[in-house]
Amino acid sequence: MALVHFEEINPESCWGIWKIDENEEDLLYLLNPAKTDITHFESIQHPRIRLESVASRMIVKELTERFGYEYLGIFKNKNGKPFLYNSPLHISYSHTEQFAAAIIHKEKPCGIDMEHVQEKMIRVSTRFLSEKELEITGNDLEKICLCWCAKEAMYKLYNLRDTEFKGNLKISPFEKAEKGKIEGMIHVGSFLSKTEVQYQIFGEVVAAFCF
Numbered sequence: 001m002a003l004v005h006f007e008e009i010n011p012e013s014c015w016g017i018w019k020i021d022e023n024e025e026d027l028l029y030l031l032n033p034a035k036t037d038i039t040h041f042e043s044i045q046h047p048r049i050r051l052e053s054v055a056s057r058m059i060v061k062e063l064t065e066r067f068g069y070e071y072l073g074i075f076k077n078k079n080g081k082p083f084l085y086n087s088p089l090h091i092s093y094s095h096t097e098q099f100a101a102a103i104i105h106k107e108k109p110c111g112i113d114m115e116h117v118q119e120k121m122i123r124v125s126t127r128f129l130s131e132k133e134l135e136i137t138g139n140d141l142e143k144i145c146l147c148w149c150a151k152e153a154m155y156k157l158y159n160l161r162d163t164e165f166k167g168n169l170k171i172s173p174f175e176k177a178e179k180g181k182i183e184g185m186i187h188v189g190s191f192l193s194k195t196e197v198q199y200q201i202f203g204e205v206v207a208a209f210c211f
Contacts, residue, residue: 003062005202014066015103015112015209017202018059020051027054031061034073036085052095056102060084060093063104081159092156096205103209110211111156113149117204121145128165136173142201147171149208150182150197157195157210160188184210 005017022030024047033041037057044050061071064084072085084091093102094114101114115121121144125134129147137143151169163169163186172183182197199208 003059009103009198012107013103013105013110013211014063015101016059016063017114017205017207018055018062018100018102020055020098020100022055024051024054027051027058031058033057034071034085036073036075040074048097052097052100055100056093056095059100059102060091060104063102064089064091067104067106077159079159079161081156090211092153092209094152094207099205101207103211105211108211109157109159110209111153111158112207112209113152113156114205114207115145115149115152117142117145117206121148130166130170133171136171140176142206143176145206146176146182146199146201146208149206150184150199150210153197153208153210154184154186154195158186158188158191158193160186160191163188182208 003016004019008014041050044053064071069087074082075085076082082091090105090109092110092112094112096114096116101112103110103112125144137147150171151165154169155163168188170185174182179200184195184197186193195210197208197210
């Protein structure tokens with residue numbers, strides 16, 4: 001299917017969404033995976049999750065090549081943060097059923113998350129939203145999903161161990177739109193930083209990213 005959304009955020013960064021219509025064999029052919037990728041795929045038992053993982057690397061490859069770099073595979077540090085092999089680019093990616101998303105930045109670490117808008121997020125919202133954030137979202141399912149994505153994107157950006165979504169990641173009040181920005185904050189130990197998270201709603205899925 002290739003990219004269903006591509007956006008150049010600025011001259012240093014871009015992001016996109018891949019709708020997964022291919023089977024695993026076809027995606028692997030397009031990806032031509034590196035050894036490190038193959039090792040990762042072989043560790044995944046669930047066929048759907050493995051397919052989504054292949055698609056995640058496929059969109060990273062697509063964005064990497066658009067910036068004029070060769071895709072040589074992905075490896076992860078001890079905290080699980082992904083890096084491109086032999087490349088100065090910063091990356092982050094996410095996948096959910098039928099979709100994969102990725103962001104690339106030439107200069108800064110970045111984070112992205114994508115989720116389906118689904119009712120179960122309301123049931124588990126008290127696990128990752130503070131009382132004040134629950135007041136912000138109310139029963140607005142899209143807002144709840146956006147808050148989760150924003151926190152997940154910040155978590156991936158900073159890659160700090162012992163980060164607790166409900167206590168260490170904060171979301172300021174925001175007006176929901178099809179495309180907008182959320183002010184977030186991370187506070188872990190002595191580390192404190194504010195982050196602007198950009199988001200977009202695509203019908204059944206929402207995506208958020210930051211750098």
